Amino acid sequence: MSSGARRKLIFLVTEDWYFWSHRLPMAEAARDAGFAVAVATRVTAHGERIRAAGFALHPLNWRREDLGLLGNLAAVIEIYRLYRRERPLIVHHVALKPALLGGLAALAARVPGVVSMIAGAGYAGIEKRWHARLIGACLRLAWPPLLLRRRSRVIVQNNEDRRDLLRRRPGAAARVIAIRGSGVDLDVFRPMPEPPAPPVTAAYIGRMIALKGVALLVEAQQALQHEGIDLRLILAGAPDPGNPTSIDEATLRSWARLPGITWRGHLPDVRPIWAEAQIAALASLGGEGLPKSLLEAASVERAIVATDVPGTRDIARNGVNALLVPPGDVAALAAALKELAGDAARRQRFGAAGRRLVEEQFSDRMVRAATAAVYADLMTELAPAIRP
Numbered sequence: 001m002s003s004g005a006r007r008k009l010i011f012l013v014t015e016d017w018y019f020w021s022h023r024l025p026m027a028e029a030a031r032d033a034g035f036a037v038a039v040a041t042r043v044t045a046h047g048e049r050i051r052a053a054g055f056a057l058h059p060l061n062w063r064r065e066d067l068g069l070l071g072n073l074a075a076v077i078e079i080y081r082l083y084r085r086e087r088p089l090i091v092h093h094v095a096l097k098p099a100l101l102g103g104l105a106a107l108a109a110r111v112p113g114v115v116s117m118i119a120g121a122g123y124a125g126i127e128k129r130w131h132a133r134l135i136g137a138c139l140r141l142a143w144p145p146l147l148l149r150r151r152s153r154v155i156v157q158n159n160e161d162r163r164d165l166l167r168r169r170p171g172a173a174a175r176v177i178a179i180r181g182s183g184v185d186l187d188v189f190r191p192m193p194e195p196p197a198p199p200v201t202a203a204y205i206g207r208m209i210a211l212k213g214v215a216l217l218v219e220a221q222q223a224l225q226h227e228g229i230d231l232r233l234i235l236a237g238a239p240d241p242g243n244p245t246s247i248d249e250a251t252l253r254s255w256a257r258l259p260g261i262t263w264r265g266h267l268p269d270v271r272p273i274w275a276e277a278q279i280a281a282l283a284s285l286g287g288e289g290l291p292k293s294l295l296e297a298a299s300v301e302r303a304i305v306a307t308d309v310p311g312t313r314d315i316a317r318n319g320v321n322a323l324l325v326p327p328g329d330v331a332a333l334a335a336a337l338k339e340l341a342g343d344a345a346r347r348q349r350f351g352a353a354g355r356r357l358v359e360e361q362f363s364d365r366m367v368r369a370a371t372a373a374v375y376a377d378l379m380t381e382l383a384p385a386i387r388p
Contacts, residue, residue, distance in 0.1 A: 186358070
């Protein structure tokens with residue numbers, strides 16, 4: 001293996017937009033650590049940005065929503081051929097599908113080092129239909145032997161996911177690392193004053209999928225409207241056809257016709273939403289890693305109302321910077337929104353506490369440093385295998 005090949009690292013991600021919005025700090029950490037970084041992904045809208053940032057780009061044909069055996073087999077073969085051709089020293093698989101399919105390809109291609117990042121269980125972790133339960137059961141069986149083999153590391157986004165994985169492989173504590181979230185650029189997401197009230201506005205920013213509890217937010221806001229409480233709701237984000245629980249545009253447009261609700265679609269810059277809203281809301285049903293939208297909301301000093309699920313409660317601390325409610329409980333969600341809407345002083349206390357929390361634990365600088373440490377540790381283990 002040539003010296004150049006020894007320092008090559010490939011990120012495997014399903015979608016180019018996800019890499020750009022969520023994993024750029026990790027790629028920058030790899031580059032700063034001396035790797036020649038490439039990104040393998042399905043390219044739709046961010047290919048030129050990725051190249052302009054100095055990363056090689058390898059377009060893939062796979063589709064995130066393809067759960068069929070033949071489609072996944074074709075994806076493994078495509079990734080295997082890429083790894084055999086490029087001969088990376090390390091591959092960094094981002095999310096469940098890349099971790100599993102990329103893990104198989106990396107094993108067959110004899111890639112020296114593998115990093116797998118699991119950002120929550122998502123659809124397969126909490127969906128109750130039989131096919132999702134089957135997928136989830138297969139994932140739980142496959143994770144330990146495939147992801148925690150020799151010369152590998154697994155990154156999770158919260159300590160609860162770490163404990164869950166270690167229950168299946170107790171001896172792997174040194175290879176399972178919690179790096180909490182995507183990180184926030186504190187110079188970009190600066191504190192901003194609340195907009196004038198009334199009315200008070202809550203905002204959800206993210207993919208328009210059922211697992212995020214968007215319909216529950218709409219129901220809670222409409223219940224408050226019927227009580228005569230003029231709480232507004234902004235929904236900012238697009239449907240995600242690659243997710244089995246994506247909400248169609250017709251439904252979103254019908255919600256936008258309800259009293260006090262606005263749907264903005266996808267926005268390249270979310271800060272104008274926080275300039276309009278006093279409360280950040282997320283009614284997730286679970287399967288979270290660590291929600292980036294709440295990290296950004298806390299960074300700009302917005303109080304949070306969210307569901308009490310793993311990942312979310314890492315950044316939304318009940319009684320500190322947030323009010324947490326049970327997942328699926330519309331009445332509790334409405335009550336929490338009502339409580340914060342009527343208490344400006346508490347919102348401001350929560351906002352200031354959230355900013356401190358991000359500064360202390362969740363900045364992008366911390367994510368870069370923690371990621372670089374994972375690579376350095378893995379390189380130490382790889383050193384005997386890559387000597388000339």
